[in-house]
Amino acid sequence: MSGIAEPFSEGSSLAHRLDPRGKIVVAALFATLIAVAQSLAAVLGGLTLAVLWLFLAWLPWRQVLGKLLAVNSFIFFLWLVLPFSYPGDPLFTVGPLTATKQGIWFSALITLKSNAIIIGLIALIATVPVVTLGQSLHSLKLPPKLCHLLLFTYRYLYVFEEEYQRLRTAMKMRGFRPRTNMHTYRAFAYLAAMLLVRSADRAERVFQAMLCRGFRGVFYSLRTFSWQRRDGVFLAGSLLALAAILLTEWRLPRLV
């Protein structure tokens, strides 16, 4: 029912059982490295590593493909623009537009990079429930305010969606069908306004309920993180792979 559900966060695969702190550190390093990499070899290495992690996480591959499709539909727009606007050697022309070799190369590199990063994040970060993510960031010594921001954003995003669903159902139950007319526009305007007011109200009451149960600005967690041997192995292996990617990036001649 919920669009903000965390479809990948539950599971018993190796990647799910790894200590979230190790996964966060590795994912952050990985994303940074791939984002700045310029050589094809480094990016391809990253993509391979990400796919390996994905196998560790053993997620329902249909859903993963769905997510990748969503990301790549954004990248598709990049392909419409970038090859024709990047300066370089002309390759072919479509009407008044000229595609450049460098433009196409650059678009391909961005596509590979984005996919590598997304796959890496799906395997390492999406396998951590948001609440645990907040707690692990906290135990990684991130400022508590930031962690709370993450947790509450998630929590209230959910409230927002829930309120929206409830209002939509209420409208549907009374025979509302969107059309292009004033009645529809007004109904949607009411919906938006009600959504805002009611969500703010709900958020307020949830906060009150938290106060009533002794909340004083600090989240305590039932989960105690325990660093195990497999976490050490995962961290060491990943860091080694990342070092190899870094080395490729540094040593191999730029292709662009």
Next chain:
Amino acid sequence: MAEPLIVVDRITFAYPGAASPVFQNFSFQLGPEDHLGLIGPNGSGKTTLLHLIMGLLRPQAGRIIIFGNEVKTEKDFVPVRQQIGLLFQNADDQLFCPTVLEDVAFGPLNQGKSPAAAKEIALATLERLGLSGFEDRVTYKLSGGEKRLVSLATVLAMQPRVLLLDEPTSGLDEKTKHRLIHIIQELHIPFVIVSHEPDFLHHTVHNCCHLHLDHCEIKPVMLEEIYHEKDKVPNRGATSCCFGGPDRLVNG
């Protein structure tokens, strides 16, 4: 009579922007032995009173004294909330953690219990409410009645000294209601129950407090009485307060 736990002393409260106040010069007391029903028509201020006691709303005038201390600021209410459990009228407002176990353990953790102890308390409380096996369920995917019971568990897990229940039976089936009656009868703490159900009150409380603008009228629970109350327009003009005048109030 022993020293009252909760004293609401001649408070006035109106919601911001509201035309008329919900309470005017209103007094109320809860003693250490009291098992009190709180009744009144819809909109008479039952929920508002409970929220005032918990410090979620602040009166414009008057005093609130809890466990012998006057409470005024947010800081004063912190220990109060650790010791008084409030079950919200709407269970959706109460549950916010992803899983039932985490939600029930939230209070004990805030009270400084270790994760292991909090988990133990949470599991024991769930079992007591007949909710064993629910610990890993996702809170927003429970049925209305299940949400209600889990909310109650989140409150009971804090082992409160006083319990305030805002319509605990709404949405419960007969069997679950009986279980709830059983649970409440075994509580050895004072409590206030808001309910529109005469049978339920008959089984759980000694006295009923009929809410008015400026006082509440204490009467023993009698089934007919409450049935009668249901279709009565609130008599807001009455003045006699049968529950401890100002002279009996304890100063903090």
